Amino acid sequence: MHTVPIQPVFESWRDRARELLASGVPPEEVLWSDEPQAPGLFATLEEVAPRGAVPKVSPVFLDLARSVAAHRDGRRWSVLYRVLWRLTRGGERHLLAVATDGDVRQLQQWAKAVGRDIHKMHAFVRFRLVAQDEATGREQFVAWFEPEHRIVLLAAGFFERRFAGMDWSILTPDDCAHWDGVTLHFTPGVPRRAAPDEDALDDLWRTYYRSIFNPARLKVSAMQSEMPKKYWKNLPEAPLIADLIAGSGGRVEKMLRTEASAPRPAPKNRYLDSLRDRTAS
Amino acid sequence: MRITVAPDMELQQKLEILADAAKYDASCASSGAARKDSRGGKGVGSTGGAGICHSYAPDGRCISLLKVLLTNACLYDCHYCINRRSSNVQRARFTPDELVRLTLDFYKRNFIEGLFLSSGIIQSADYTMELVIEVARKLREDHHFRGYIHLKMIPEASPALIEKAGRYADRVSINIELPTQQGLSKLAPEKNLARTQEAMGHLRERIDERFADQRRPGALKPPPFATGQSTQMLVGADDSTDAVILRRADVLYGDYRLRRVYYSGFSPIPQPSSLLPLRPPPLVREHRLYQADWLLRFYGFKVEEIASDAAPNLDLQLDPKLVWALRNRACFPADVNRASREILLRVPGLGVRNVDRILSARRFTRLRLADLVRLRVPMKKVLPFLITADHTPTRFGLDDDALRARFLPPPRQAELDFHSPPAATVGDLVSVRSGEL
Numbered sequence: 001m002h003t004v005p006i007q008p009v010f011e012s013w014r015d016r017a018r019e020l021l022a023s024g025v026p027p028e029e030v031l032w033s034d035e036p037q038a039p040g041l042f043a044t045l046e047e048v049a050p051r052g053a054v055p056k057v058s059p060v061f062l063d064l065a066r067s068v069a070a071h072r073d074g075r076r077w078s079v080l081y082r083v084l085w086r087l088t089r090g091g092e093r094h095l096l097a098v099a100t101d102g103d104v105r106q107l108q109q110w111a112k113a114v115g116r117d118i119h120k121m122h123a124f125v126r127f128r129l130v131a132q133d134e135a136t137g138r139e140q141f142v143a144w145f146e147p148e149h150r151i152v153l154l155a156a157g158f159f160e161r162r163f164a165g166m167d168w169s170i171l172t173p174d175d176c177a178h179w180d181g182v183t184l185h186f187t188p189g190v191p192r193r194a195a196p197d198e199d200a201l202d203d204l205w206r207t208y209y210r211s212i213f214n215p216a217r218l219k220v221s222a223m224q225s226e227m228p229k230k231y232w233k234n235l236p237e238a239p240l241i242a243d244l245i246a247g248s249g250g251r252v253e254k255m256l257r258t259e260a261s262a263p264r265p266a267p268k269n270r271y272l273d274s275l276r277d278r279t280a281s
Numbered sequence: 282m283r284i285t286v287a288p289d290m291e292l293q294q295k296l297e298i299l300a301d302a303a304k305y306d307a308s309c310a311s312s313g314a315a316r317k318d319s320r321g322g323k324g325v326g327s328t329g330g331a332g333i334c335h336s337y338a339p340d341g342r343c344i345s346l347l348k349v350l351l352t353n354a355c356l357y358d359c360h361y362c363i364n365r366r367s368s369n370v371q372r373a374r375f376t377p378d379e380l381v382r383l384t385l386d387f388y389k390r391n392f393i394e395g396l397f398l399s400s401g402i403i404q405s406a407d408y409t410m411e412l413v414i415e416v417a418r419k420l421r422e423d424h425h426f427r428g429y430i431h432l433k434m435i436p437e438a439s440p441a442l443i444e445k446a447g448r449y450a451d452r453v454s455i456n457i458e459l460p461t462q463q464g465l466s467k468l469a470p471e472k473n474l475a476r477t478q479e480a481m482g483h484l485r486e487r488i489d490e491r492f493a494d495q496r497r498p499g500a501l502k503p504p505p506f507a508t509g510q511s512t513q514m515l516v517g518a519d520d521s522t523d524a525v526i527l528r529r530a531d532v533l534y535g536d537y538r539l540r541r542v543y544y545s546g547f548s549p550i551p552q553p554s555s556l557l558p559l560r561p562p563p564l565v566r567e568h569r570l571y572q573a574d575w576l577l578r579f580y581g582f583k584v585e586e587i588a589s590d591a592a593p594n595l596d597l598q599l600d601p602k603l604v605w606a607l608r609n610r611a612c613f614p615a616d617v618n619r620a621s622r623e624i625l626l627r628v629p630g631l632g633v634r635n636v637d638r639i640l641s642a643r644r645f646t647r648l649r650l651a652d653l654v655r656l657r658v659p660m661k662k663v664l665p666f667l668i669t670a671d672h673t674p675t676r677f678g679l680d681d682d683a684l685r686a687r688f689l690p691p692p693r694q695a696e697l698d699f700h701s702p703p704a705a706t707v708g709d710l711v712s713v714r715s716g717e718l
């Protein structure tokens with residue numbers, strides 16, 4: 001049995017996996033460990049120094065692995081290696097096409113959870129204006145976010161493409177991403193208090209949120225399945241939700257009780273006259 | 282006209298009135314735009330790929346765009362609409378600059394994907410259209426905004442203005458409102474079905490042009506234009522049956538190549554009109570129409586198979602695919618290891634994605650029940666209709682008259698009461714969005 005210490009990132013797993021594969025070490029003999037550890041505690045890989053060529057693997061698998069690596073489930077490294085083994089040494093070249101296979105299904109579900117987390121980060125990050133650079137005039141924004149998985153590196157490119165014209169930082173407990181108009185770079189995670197709590201625009205946003213809600217169509221569970229409560233604490237609009245729900249019944253009843261108004265005759269207006277002519281002809 | 286708009290109203294109050302006025306438009310999609318972003322430019326914004334919902338209101342609707350009216354003053358008298366001239370609602374009007382600021386400020390905070398701008402009609406269609414275009418022009422040209430812009434078109438506006446609006450927008454739409462001219466004549470006397478469809482036809486030509494010949498070497502770059510158009514149909518404001526509604530939708534998809542038809546169950550408004558039904562339709566009706574719409578677009582169904590003159594309205598208790606399967610039991614059971622894609626798509630409980638997974642997996646393995654469980658197929662629903670390597674439903678099961686009863690929701694839920702709509706379990710709602718039936 002080999003205990004293989006790695007950093008909890010894709011590249012680290014990939015490098016070790018490549019060596020193990022080249023040396024023909026089967027998945028049952030590998031114990032992956034991404035816990036921070038004291039050096040020298042484990043047998044290192046020297047004993048399995050690569051002895052053969054590394055088999056080729058499809059880019060589809062590498063993409064999948066990159067996503068799965070961002071998941072927090074401790075079993076991911078070993079399932080990834082098992083699937084890699086089956087694809088190459090195991091003679092199951094088409095394995096990824098078999099979505100009903102237990103291992104493949106598991107990887108896809110992890111990748112899907114990671115994809116969803118990235119999507120929710122793109123959706124629920126809220127930038128706060130903190131300053132304006134006097135020299136360049138560029139506005140500077142900071143956001144705080146708590147992703148479920150380690151997705152900051154995977155999710156950051158989107159913000160670069162979208163917000164190229166402003167400076168921004170996204171702070172999270174794991175990693176932080178920063179854009180200054182030229183480069184995107186990453187720093188280690190920070191605590192919550194490093195980010196501002198409020199923005200002058202929050203009130204206008206809450207006004208919008210309140211006004212766009214239709215009390216006659218209350219569907220709370222639909223809202224929550226798309227915007228789970230775990231995200232609420234960083235959304236400026238979330239504190240309104242309880243009151244909007246509580247008040248909706250009364251608002252609808254009032255609508256239903258309001259006396260209906262009769263049609264009002266058309267005002268004198270050249271345009272309306274022209275419409276009537278067009279319809280008649 | 283007696284409508285007056287206070288000139289010095291606070292921005293916050295305007296936003297309140299003009300967002301409230303816009304909320305009855307169901308569409309908030311921000312998908313399907315051409316890929317563009319702000320790198321190397323002076324502003325912010327990106328589009329392309331699936332849209333993003335930046336929040337959800339307690340009505341379960343996605344909040345993706347800043348959806349507002351430029352003004353809610355209106356010459357028209359559409360009776361389902363809170364902004365009609367005979368409503369006593371308070372009126373407001375944004376200046377183009379206010380809207381531009383608001384859009385950019387919201388966008389930079391990542392509240393929204395962009396702007397969805399519509400307007401009540403003031404003075405004339407052209408006058409209104411020009412105001413709307415001016416907002417989009419400023420965003421694009423003065424502020425280099427590359428986010429999503431959806432503009433509502435007025436079918437009576439001149440073709441030149443519609444063309445201009447389409448050049449700034451990612452998505453354009455004209456609401457059909459009701460599926461028949463009789464319905465419009467009664468409830469929206471200024472609107473006209475033929476004119477609306479004619480304008481949709483023009484939009485279609487522009488959109489087609491945009492996509493034509495792009496890949497031919499040396500071809501001229503197509504004129505910039507929105508990548509698609511959509512529309513909204515009201516449900517339950519007139520007495521149109523589901524068959525009438527779906528036939529109209531089918532025409533719109535087929536002849537005008539609409540990206541989406543939104544169905545909006547008429548919902549009570551604070552300023553009701555005497556011409557409207559007292560009670561709104563159950564929310565579940567709208568939900569069933571969306572399911573039927575998916576069947577038409579992605580599952581190879583024809584309108585007549587879902588709603589016909591003989592049975593013009595969708596079953597509120599069961600989804601339309603299941604209803605079809607129960608009526609056509611001779612087509613089942615289908616063999617998961619052998620049946621064609623077309624047949625598998627007709628199995629209740631199998632969605633497009635799972636059908637494709639099945640087709641791919643069965644090239645290498647014979648599928649058993651456990652495989653379907655792993656795909657999270659709703660087993661109770663599919664079992665009577667499917668054969669797997671280790672399961673064959675009894676003929677008796679399919680012929681059983683009680684089969685329908687097995688799928689009915691428990692009685693308490695079946696009550697069609699407005700305050701506790703039977704709608705839509707969360708699973709149902711998710712299925713509407715993902716298209717998994």
Ligand code: SF4
Nearest residue numbers: 355357359362365401
């Ligand atoms: S045209 Fe009709 S639907 Fe549009 S704002 Fe005016 S009254 Fe409402």
